Amino acid sequence: MHANLINAAIIGYVVATGLALAYLVQRHDLVHRLSRLAALAGWVTHTVALVARALELGAPPLGSLPDAISVAVWVIVLLEMLIEQRTGVRVLAAFVLPVAVMLSLKATTTRPGTLAPALAGAWVWVHIALAMVGIAAFVFNFAGALMYLLQERQLKLKRPGAFYYRLPSLQTLDRLTFRTLALGFPFLTTGIVLGVMWARAAWGTTFPVDPLAFFSVLAWVIYAGTLAGRAIGGWHGRRAAYFAIVGFAALVLTLGAGLFLPGRHGS
């Protein structure tokens, strides 16, 4: 039941992504509307799937990494629809949905039915939930940075191409990148801190030898550096965008490590 629903949701997201990318090339209102519709249908199905999963587990569907990523994807798609609605930046979907699709494909890799024994107690749910919201925010951070670099390049080259017409202004994009960083960072920080506290309580070590934990701290350092650079060093624009992309790469490694390498977060 749950697996079928998840697959249906992913199909919705894949269709929405394809249409969103098509909309970049062929600006047709209908293409955009269909893309939104597919995303919404996927998201609604996804919601039902998550509820079904929670009922099946008798707990929030965050107990395994694939489940947690699935929740992150759900947050990402929701945010994408809301931000697009509010800002009118219609091409956002073309940059965010592909990432969501890739993440949701990971979400189906493995799914243990039960929780690891160490995982019990309210704090661990908060740890996972905060980390996932942080990841969702950083997906937008990454998308904003990518769009900034594309638009900046077109403006510097002085040859308006498809992106010049479709993307919003540099300042808008830089602000999006900054705000999502400012939003995601506290979530990521709290998520990691809670994880460390949990590790000490559950495993007796403050820093467990765990690939996911390692990469997450690496990502945190990159994001912390970017935020400090922005706040104190006056970083912005292209440099901040490069760091956003590097930070996101570390975050992807974090999730990859959790999914594919043995460790305490592993499956």
Added chain:
Amino acid sequence: MALFVAGLSHKNAPVAVRERLAVEEDKLRELLGDLQASDVLREVVVLSTCNRVEVYGVAEAPGEARALAFRHLCRQRGVDLTEVESMLYTHLDADAVRHAFRVAASLDSMMIGEPQILGQVKDAFALAQACESVGPHLHPLFSQAFNVAKRVRTETEIARHAVSVSFAAVELAKKIFDGLGGRAVLLVGAGKMSELAAKHLVEHGAFPIYVANRTWTRAQELARALAGTAVPWEELPTALASVDIVVTSTGAPEPVIRRATVMQVMHGRRGRPLFFIDIAVPRDVEAGVDGLDDVYRYDVDDLKQVVDANLRERAREAQRAETLVEREVAKFLARQGEVEVIPTIVSLRERLEEIRQGEVRKTLARLPEATPETRAAIDALSTAMINKILHAPITKLRESSRAGASRSWLELVHELFALGRRG
């Protein structure tokens, strides 16, 4: 009854001819009155702009109507008809509908997508309405043309991108800055072009305006004209530090804004972009500033390049608009066709009913002993026969109207059943 449009436009007639034929409003009223009085034209709308003079009409004989309209027009404007006759084009029926839609949607304009033409068509239609020269043919045509024009404007981006250098600069500024409201502009040099660019920027909310010029009095003059502030030439670097957009147009043989200066200026700006619009030839801003972060420099050639790209974008959108118009033409014709065949179907039925009743009467007169049942049976038989006979031709007529080819079928039916003149 045929719909036609005849006229000349920028496509085939030089401005020297167009300007002599263009008609002003009160003369247009006169012309519409004359044309209506002639009885050759049932309905007529005359569109006269600097790029086209066209007569949209409905007449039995479109050729004759066209000749009459342009005879009147030429007489009124004192132009020799033979001079313009070779430039006139005529579109009939479906082609006329297509032409009307394309003109209103600005697809036939000199600058595709320019917004004025729709207003001009609306004015022409309103005037014809006031002169009571529009009826059941032109009214739906023009109403639908306005709808099509609106659809084209909202559903395609035909009119979206700037096609002049100064508007392209404004558009670029909007891709760099988050809106132009409150962006400070510095004019360096006091040329006409920079004044125009500054005006466009101000229209989009840019404020305040500073003017720097080697001649102090000229700087003050232009500052006054733009409600800005004059800046002494020596303070140019200071001014650069505080503004967002710089428009340069001096006659200087060497660049007046050097890379080193800009580099220094950028330090204090905390990432605020600086946009140079360099309209001067030779250029005023050293090309080397391109390598600096957050600095965007567009000279005249760059701006021209943007305009060219915008024109290509417009052309692409125009293709989509043409498809849309084509669909609308088909829909319009189908609707018109259905309306058009109804009178013929009615008169066909009436004609046969007339024959039937006559024959039934004659037959019954010869059968005085017939019972009421027999009479009723004869009546029913004849009615049934007529309905059966009429079924196929009526279906065919309706089909042909949906296919937009009703005219020849209508004529055929009229001939075959001697239905008399259609109107």
